Amino acid sequence: MCGIALIISGVRFQLSSLIGDSTPQTEQKPVFSIDDLKAALRRRGPDSLGAKKLLLQPRISRPFDDREIASLVGKQEAIETDDCYLQQCGDKSRNFGLANGRTVNLQSELTEKHKAAAEFHFIGATLQLRGTSPIVQPLVDSSRNILVYNGEIFGGICTRSEENDTEILLQALESCGDASGKKFSVIEESSRTLWFGRDAFGRRSLLVHWPTADDSRFLLSSVSPVSPLEQSSDLEVENRINGRKFWEELPSGIYSMNVDAPSGDGFLVSDVRKHEWADSMLQELINWERACVEPRPEDLHTSRCKTLTVQQGEQLAYSSMPPPESGPTQAPLLVAAETVLIALRESVRRRSSLHTIFQADTRGLEKEHVPMAILFSGGLDSMILAALLNECLDPRYEIDLLNVSFDGQSAPDRISAKAGVKELRNIAPSRKWQLVRIDSDLSTLTHETKHVMSLISPANTYMDLNIGIALWLAAAGDGWVCEGDDEDYLHVRYRSKARILLVGSGADEQCAGYGRHRTKYKNGSWRGLHEEMKLDMQRIWKRNLGRDDRCIADNGKEARFPFLDEEVIKVLLDIPLWEVTDLDQPSGTGDKKILREASAISFIWLTCFFRVAQLLGLYEAATLPKRAIQFGSRIARESNRKNFGSNRAANQASAGSVVINTKSGLP
Template structure:
């Protein structure tokens, strides 16, 4: 997970099924006027701090140009990663001029056709061996994936999520499917389709996948939009089709990106891809020689997911019976299947196995399981950290204000993570020690130390000065694009500074821990947890506190 991107040029897209307002590009686009280059896109992905950044080029060219003759296509694949050793690819490569190429598929002689440039930035949290995206399998299918798999696809304890997904996609029907029925076309006998596989993923994700044999590009993001994926549909101004997790600053037509005088937002180069699964089948060529791709949007095939997406609240107070026992059995089974990767961690807390009855217990049980999925199942930090350094390197950090959300996360995380690991609590203040969040954070650390004395909690104080953030503003605006209001910027700046983990901590200078000094510190945690949205989901905290003080635990109905 970290970021993915795709640049497609030399083709025309049929967007009629999506009702997208985009004019057809010229068959021979001119690149001199474009706002940004692939190098700019790579730089934007690199600034997110990945462990690796790789690229793959795919060319599709027609080899039948005579009238009346059946069209045939050739596909060429070329790796363009520089100075990287690939240990996880199934196909064989050779080095040539600092680049890794397919030994039989150099596409340097290709002159015309459609070009696909895939980029994958990986911040690896799972898997024993380092990987570099894009991934390619033996059939030369290409995958870039930004997400996490918590269920729906089996992931071995030693595997990376993207590797497991690549294997699952390679084993299903690669041909395009009907927009209405999601059934395979042709003589394919495989039971699962690509839509089936993506519909069953439990967890946040965004994906770009090219099935070479079917000449079909698949892309999309999970039903709740937990991973960003921007899209630029071809226009006269820029005829490329673009997908990216993040926008380069140079692709923003308006420097400020804020609301204008009349309260409306400027039109952006990018738009957020609506949640769902999409495909583009490149199986035709127009009379002017430009490859044509038909864009389709596909319905989810997982009935439970469809029901959840379309769910409308009809009952305010949850009932214990609403959560089936199979949910708990599934979680226990998943934990046992991953027991090999949990040898360094505490066992699952007894509270998970114990029956739950009250709504509060149901909520805490679900939160605890969610934290285990996001922390204890990761092995990347265990394999690279010696026992003597575990106490120094905290694998997990929490964006910490000392409020209800972050305090709950911290307390539950203590139950899920071995006590030998430190936990960094990242706190941002724009007003030094007098800021309310800094005061509540210090009080929160004292409370956590009381209930979990074996854990070393590190409060990382990140001091910020709004007057010195000019240089960061443009970058943050590109990261949150197409969101572009002042409120978006304020929230984005705070999250950006906090996630950097660059601040100060207090160290003891005596054996009795009575005297401390403030020293510079930068968190090395790869897993960041943030509690956000509960206030909005619960219609504000204040009214619930008032209701409780009046003598009940009633749930407010907005």
């Protein structure tokens, strides 16, 4: 994983079914060049970067005779065409594009019509995290199929320890067939179809440029490159062409693009179609419907009695007194807690298993090796991930806890992170936990801010920028650590070398962790809360994950999202909403109840009825209120002062949703 790009030119696109009326297309100077895209991907520090160019000609209606062939031999280069296809398979994750290429016969090679050929440029940047042999994308199989793939396989296809998942995916696609048993490499040879897509929840960034009159090419890219317009500091122009953004987040899903010539015209045309997911379970998760939304009075009474029992039990456990015996009324609570815990642990295990991490260099197994890091605030979600990672990762390896602050040691996230790492050292004293303190000053980040603005694009609000800067700095892992547990001891400069970063995205959306969830509950009761949570999950690809992935990947790191594992989502959806959250309770208590109450016990498995994080031995984290990274790091406060004059003025202007004003200079 690192990033991919695809550029198609020389094709007339019919896109009305996807983006409304298509704009008449004329040839204009491109906003981004191929080299721009390569540079943007190369900046991420991939282990390899490769590209492949293919030409696709219009079909010819008659053969050439010998004299025509003789007159053209030696004047034309052999032209390689590509009949494109990508087969949907069982794996549900990440971005892909596939093409089947073959050498055309001599008559086709020599046709003058090659001047109107479509060009396909495939670019693949690989941050190799799996397999024992280095690879360079795009990959080509024995049938001349081409694959560029941005992601990791965590289910659906079995991969062995020595295998690279991109190679395994290509083999699986080549062996797929239709209902008649024919291989797609055969039946698609004449279909001239390209398949591309983005996973169901948008965990990997994939931007699209639909052809316009200003730039008639079709582009897909993991990141928006820096354009000449951006270099002129006119970011508003850079992000928009004739009132429309150049880049858009590609909606999650599977797409196909058939490329062929219309009768009597000779030019290649294409329509783009979006397809439904074939996996019924995945479609249910996308629809995000919960069976039990509105409780009966007796359901609420039973649930709150259990909560009271849990609170009494955690106080007994924390004071080292024998816990109360569990009776029949606690059994449902235990089942829900254990089910969530098992699903989360398995999700973390799949994303942290050492055999899935690229180890061609055996020196990487030294004790000092840091295979993984966690975006760490010391709050509930990151503490749960840390405790689970400790269970899944060999104890000889260090774990870096990356914490960013714009207010030194006074930022809320810094305070909770310091408390959190002490708690982790108590429950896992044999593990070396590295709290990496990343301190920054917004006023000194002029160049960096400009760069992050290009990364978050097409997002363009101050909230997006604040989150993007905080994530970008945290992922870089460039800060300082304390030698020893004493905070007054020697401070040492440190830069995390971990290339995999666990992130808690998805926990708040699924467990009602945002303030607006409480508002919706008060205004619309349980049904209103459910609809708001459903909206959050169905737009997380657009509002959150693409932006976050681009900011993290820019540092040569891969973000992995255990809370967004399909099995975790399914388990949480199967639990009644009133057991997941109880927003009649105060902030820091009822929100994310199924996670919060489970984090309060400081000893693993002390009682049989405490919920997820209680089973992990985390007590202090359970009492912390939810804080988004822009608030916990205090970048939002500094941004408000800089751009609006004060927090009060920013709040009056609803600063988080205000579009960045680039005409008055960079923020």
